[in-house]
Amino acid sequence: MCGLEWGRLYETYHKNAYSPVKVWARVKELYADECVRNRRGIFEYVLGGEREPRLLDLRVFESRETKAVYAKQTAAAEAKGVSNCPLCAIGHAANATRIWKFAEMDADHVTAWSKGGATTLDNCQMLCKMHNRAKGNR
Numbered sequence: 188m189c190g191l192e193w194g195r196l197y198e199t200y201h202k203n204a205y206s207p208v209k210v211w212a213r214v215k216e217l218y219a220d221e222c223v224r225n226r227r228g229i230f231e232y233v234l235g236g237e238r239e240p241r242l243l244d245l246r247v248f249e250s251r252e253t254k255a256v257y258a259k260q261t262a263a264a265e266a267k268g269v270s271n272c273p274l275c276a277i278g279h280a281a282n283a284t285r286i287w288k289f290a291e292m293d294a295d296h297v298t299a300w301s302k303g304g305a306t307t308l309d310n311c312q313m314l315c316k317m318h319n320r321a322k323g324n325r
């Protein structure tokens with residue numbers, strides 16, 4: 188907790204009504220979350236109504252992880268004769284059977300972090316860039 192800019196935080200947030208118990212509980216929860224890389228941002232994130240996850244510098248999938256997911260997902264898709272983008276695969280467009288290259292895809296949290304999804308392999312899927320952008324809310 189030391190080194191935080193308490194003055195600025197106070198100026199910005201003191202007009203809001205908070206339950207100190209709830210704030211502390213949430214702060215403690217986020218301290219324990221391994222996806223949070225910038226713990227100094229936790230207080231401000233909570234005080235600000237949890238609208239700016241960038242304050243937390245959340246862990247993103249590393250390239251070795253996304254490559255592993257890509258390889259597994261692509262092998263399964265090829266075996267089924269469908270696109271390796273799960274959202275393309277359930278569509279009816281020409282891309283339904285398209286195998287995207289690794290560079291044409293992005294890693295996606297199946298369950299968004301903001302909804303409790305962790306940055307772990309079992310919560311990672313590769314989506315084509317178009318679908319990843321369309322999904323948003325990471």
Ligand SMILES: [Zn+2]
Nearest residue numbers: 272275315318
């Ligand atoms: Zn797609």
